Amino acid sequence: MKYSRIIAAISTLSIATLSIVSCESNTSLEFKRYYSEGAEVYQTRCQNCHGNDGAGLSALIPALNDSTFLKKNKSSLACAIRYGMKGAITINGKAYEENMPAAELAPMEIAQVITYMNNSFGNQLGIVTMDEVEADLKNCKLIPGSNYLQLIIKPSR
Amino acid sequence: MRNLTIGFLLIAAFSTCKSNDSKTSLPIYGTRQAVTKIVDGKSVTDTIYQTIPKFKFVNQYGDSISNKDLDGKIYVADFFFTTCPSICPQMARNMLKVYGTYKNSADVRILSHSIDPKHDSVPVLKKYADKLGVSGNTWWFLQGKKEDVYSIAEKNYLVAVKQDSSAAGGYVHQGYFVLVDQQKRVRGAYDGTEPKQVDQLIADIKTLQAEASSKTAQ
Numbered sequence: 158m159k160y161s162r163i164i165a166a167i168s169t170l171s172i173a174t175l176s177i178v179s180c181e182s183n184t185s186l187e188f189k190r191y192y193s194e195g196a197e198v199y200q201t202r203c204q205n206c207h208g209n210d211g212a213g214l215s216a217l218i219p220a221l222n223d224s225t226f227l228k229k230n231k232s233s234l235a236c237a238i239r240y241g242m243k244g245a246i247t248i249n250g251k252a253y254e255e256n257m258p259a260a261e262l263a264p265m266e267i268a269q270v271i272t273y274m275n276n277s278f279g280n281q282l283g284i285v286t287m288d289e290v291e292a293d294l295k296n297c298k299l300i301p302g303s304n305y306l307q308l309i310i311k312p313s314r
Numbered sequence: 315m316r317n318l319t320i321g322f323l324l325i326a327a328f329s330t331c332k333s334n335d336s337k338t339s340l341p342i343y344g345t346r347q348a349v350t351k352i353v354d355g356k357s358v359t360d361t362i363y364q365t366i367p368k369f370k371f372v373n374q375y376g377d378s379i380s381n382k383d384l385d386g387k388i389y390v391a392d393f394f395f396t397t398c399p400s401i402c403p404q405m406a407r408n409m410l411k412v413y414g415t416y417k418n419s420a421d422v423r424i425l426s427h428s429i430d431p432k433h434d435s436v437p438v439l440k441k442y443a444d445k446l447g448v449s450g451n452t453w454w455f456l457q458g459k460k461e462d463v464y465s466i467a468e469k470n471y472l473v474a475v476k477q478d479s480s481a482a483g484g485y486v487h488q489g490y491f492v493l494v495d496q497q498k499r500v501r502g503a504y505d506g507t508e509p510k511q512v513d514q515l516i517a518d519i520k521t522l523q524a525e526a527s528s529k530t531a532q
Contacts (some may be wrong), residue, residue, distance in 0.1 A: 198405065205401060205404045205507075214407055215446045215447045216447065218403055
């Protein structure tokens with residue numbers, strides 16, 4: 158009786174441990190998949206302007222390494238990529254006011270490229286899933302009469 | 315056996331000379347004509363090379379820039395527009411390297427011609443240059459009549475591209491950097507989106523500078 162209880166306890170514990178471990182490896186596998194697909198999206202759709210090192214271009218195109226900005230505006234990133242941006246933003250304490258053109262990407266590609274950006278160039282912000290992107294895309298506020306995102310972007314500093 | 319070794323050494327010496335020579339001279343692109351003239355009672359045959367014709371544009375400071383301002387200068391020409399989202403930022407990033415290398419050289423200029431003069435007015439070009447971090451008179455952003463810009467691009471600057479490329483049309487948009495020598499002859503064309511080709515351009519400008527100083531020394 159006593160033994161069976163102990164055995165039950167041990168097996169419950171080991172099942173729990175196993176599921177946690179497998180869960181973790183699933184997450185990291187998913188992350189890796191998003192990240193490597195995102196790297197390809199970045200190369201074909203973002204790199205010309207933002208550079209292969211994400212450093213941007215002088216005062217014309219912002220760098221993508223402002224982790225604070227990316228964290229604060231996490232839920233606006235999908236809309237910004239999908240619809241483009243108009244108006245001034247402050248990145249690394251510097252103002253940028255050029256327009257960003259829209260990149261007509263699918264929600265999955267947007268999630269992948271955000272995951273890539275958010276974990277490259279010195280950023281370590283984890284995965285952004287397609288479900289999150291789809292939810293964010295439902296709340297894009299566009300500038301009336303244009304296809305650009307209405308900037309509700311919060312400065313990093 | 316000894317003779318053979320000396321022979322080999324001689325061949326080796328000559329071949330290194332030869333490869334050095336080919337590195338220090340750049341091709342001259344465009345059409346050429348042989349012209350025979352009578353000089354001091356003797357007939358002399360000269361080769362006339364195709365050169366960049368007269369032009370007149372306005373730079374980012376509102377100053378008028380003509381072919382005369384490039385007399386005796388080595389320069390790099392390209393074609394862009396400030397709102398171009400595709401290859402232009404990559405070209406600008408690479409041209410900044412050329413600018414960074416030669417901004418203090420009095421004999422080198424960069425001419426970036428806007429192919430969208432309607433939008434790219436003088437103030438727009440000035441702002442673009444400022445934001446790129448370009449000052450002084452090494453790198454000019456030029457505005458002119460659209461037909462003049464297209465004509466000089468296709469008929470003159472991009473002759474080297476046409477000779478090298480089997481693809482037809484659209485040269486202006488392909489992001490070439492064209493190298494022009496002190497006599498306004500086209501000496502090279504480089505893909506402005508390829509960092510390696512732009513490194514070659516930077517090296518070739520040095521070659522043209524050396525060519526000029528060896529001529530004045532003679």
